[in-house]
Amino acid sequence: MKTIIILCNLGGPQNMAEIKPFLLDLLGDPNVIRLPFFLKPFQKFLANRIVAKRLPFSQKLYKEIGGKSPLVQITQIQANLLKQKTNLPTFIFMSCGQPNEKELKQQLQNLTFDRAIILPLYPQYSTTTTKTSFERLNQFFKNNFEQTKLTFINNFAQHPKFVSAWTERIEQKLKYLQDPLLLFSAHGIPQSYIDSGDPYYEQVKASVEAIMQNFPNYKYKLSFQSKFGPSKWLEPATDKLIEALEPNSQVLIIPISFVSDHVETIHEIGIEFKKIAQSKQIRLERTAGLNASGLFIDCLADLVLQENE
Numbered sequence: 001m002k003t004i005i006i007l008c009n010l011g012g013p014q015n016m017a018e019i020k021p022f023l024l025d026l027l028g029d030p031n032v033i034r035l036p037f038f039l040k041p042f043q044k045f046l047a048n049r050i051v052a053k054r055l056p057f058s059q060k061l062y063k064e065i066g067g068k069s070p071l072v073q074i075t076q077i078q079a080n081l082l083k084q085k086t087n088l089p090t091f092i093f094m095s096c097g098q099p100n101e102k103e104l105k106q107q108l109q110n111l112t113f114d115r116a117i118i119l120p121l122y123p124q125y126s127t128t129t130t131k132t133s134f135e136r137l138n139q140f141f142k143n144n145f146e147q148t149k150l151t152f153i154n155n156f157a158q159h160p161k162f163v164s165a166w167t168e169r170i171e172q173k174l175k176y177l178q179d180p181l182l183l184f185s186a187h188g189i190p191q192s193y194i195d196s197g198d199p200y201y202e203q204v205k206a207s208v209e210a211i212m213q214n215f216p217n218y219k220y221k222l223s224f225q226s227k228f229g230p231s232k233w234l235e236p237a238t239d240k241l242i243e244a245l246e247p248n249s250q251v252l253i254i255p256i257s258f259v260s261d262h263v264e265t266i267h268e269i270g271i272e273f274k275k276i277a278q279s280k281q282i283r284l285e286r287t288a289g290l291n292a293s294g295l296f297i298d299c300l301a302d303l304v305l306q307e308n309e
Helices: 016-027 037-064 071-086 101-108 130-144 160-174 191-195 200-212 238-243 263-279 294-307
Strands: 003-009 090-094 115-120 149-152 181-187 220-225 250-254 283-286
Touching (some): 003 130, 016 037, 037 263, 071 294, 101 130, 115 130, 160 200, 160 250, 181 238, 191 200, 220 238
Parallel strands (some): 003 115, 181 220, 181 250, 250 283
């Protein structure tokens, strides 16, 4: 079969003008913001209201990291490296912003293929992220390339090379720290989503436990960041946990649910959490995202080639 790969991620604004449409896509996603049945017709209206209030704050964050997110650019680099590893045509798709279905159709319309492997860059499955990619790409191929056989890769939370890639990142930082707390910070989601069956929390824990087998002499904790809205989210919150650490301690933050650096690693961890730590006389460092890590690209290649045998 002639196979192609679609790498999926959430996306990010590539300039200041894209911030508003990016946020509208994000908050208009019914898998991200779950509304009661009777409010579903107002999803876009409510998204517009929320974005109108948050836009100046979001613009400030992106301005402080250079006016854009590097996530789309990093994903394209990952796709290029994966193509080299697998010798399979590889394309990227973002749930929010661009490139979306329109750009993907333009890239595929003159290409001959009969199978697509859908690989979301979310190590742990969540209905708030992976599900949206699966739903939209399933509909996309049904509408445009209906004879294509689709293969969906659900997660890679415990893949040995994913574990090795994070182990390498952590070891690179441990050279410069003395007995730090290893703080695995994952993106939070509402507790109610977990209670209704979302496997994200258990898969994040499994990732952390697999990595920590390589660091048996270190203390570690799992926490959650990026809370939004008034509902109860997964706990403990990363910022609250940092505030509770003893002065003069050291902490290394590992963004376990993110494979690419973006606003939540560069700004939230690298600027906001670092300020909290400094105010408490705590040394805080963070690992880089996996980004173009050779071990991580090997992980992605293994996932694809296993499905393409």
